[in-house]
Amino acid sequence: METILLNISAGSGPEECAKMAALTLQVIQREIQDKPELGIKMSVLETCPAYEKGNIRSALLKLEASTNIAKHNMKEFALSWTGVIQWIWQSTIRPHHKRKNWFVQVSSFSEAAQDSLFSAADVRFKSAKASGPGGQHINKTETAVRAVHVPTGKTVIAKSERSQLINKRDALKRLASIFLEESKGKQKKSQADLRHSHWELERGNPIRVYDGETLKLIRKKNGK
Secondary structure (H helix, E strand, C coil), X not given: CEEEEEEEECCCCCHHHHHHHHHHXXXXXXXXXXXXXXXXXXXXXXXXXXXCCCCEEEEEEEEEECCHHHHHHHHHHHHHHCEEEEEECCCCCCCCCCCCEEEEEXXXXXXXXXXXXXXXXXXXXXXXXXXXXXXXXEEEEEEEEEEEECCCCEEEEECCCCCXXXXXXXXXXXXXXXXXXXXXXXXXXXXXXXXXHHHHHHHCCCCEEEECCCCCEEEEHHHC
């Protein structure tokens, strides 16, 4: 089984971008569901809610594939979504706002990239019982996992699966996403003088453009 993570982010954009991030997640899910022949399994590891209900600041997705053909399809799928997504939408949050273009960033990385971000030997795991909202019990066995990166103290919890082994793997991936975002943040900080022009360049070259009302694809990079 091979895995690729996709991270959807509204960045520091306004609430409209958070809505578009939620729509981006919806479209990715729909594309996977509509193409079972690709052999890709997708799950949502976590989402960070925004101010308005249903909107998200970010989402971490896990793509999985087992056969060689499916692994190839998964890599192509991830590549087709990696970059800036432009949404054309008249805001209903601020109806009189003149701006109609909103942007979302999608980044991806593999397990190989995970190994380059930190050493798994520095991570300590602790078992815990997984429970749901309102005290509902999801799993009576201790399959939930708390992972701590000892050198930095960074901590994540994975509890979506019934297998502790799978939850440990997911915890490592969540740690990797934290390190990846931190690494990107440091890089942006060190290039503060280029940040604005670089973002404008990215916004001017989106890999996909969607209609925010119909969720229809208007344009895809290279015309595909």
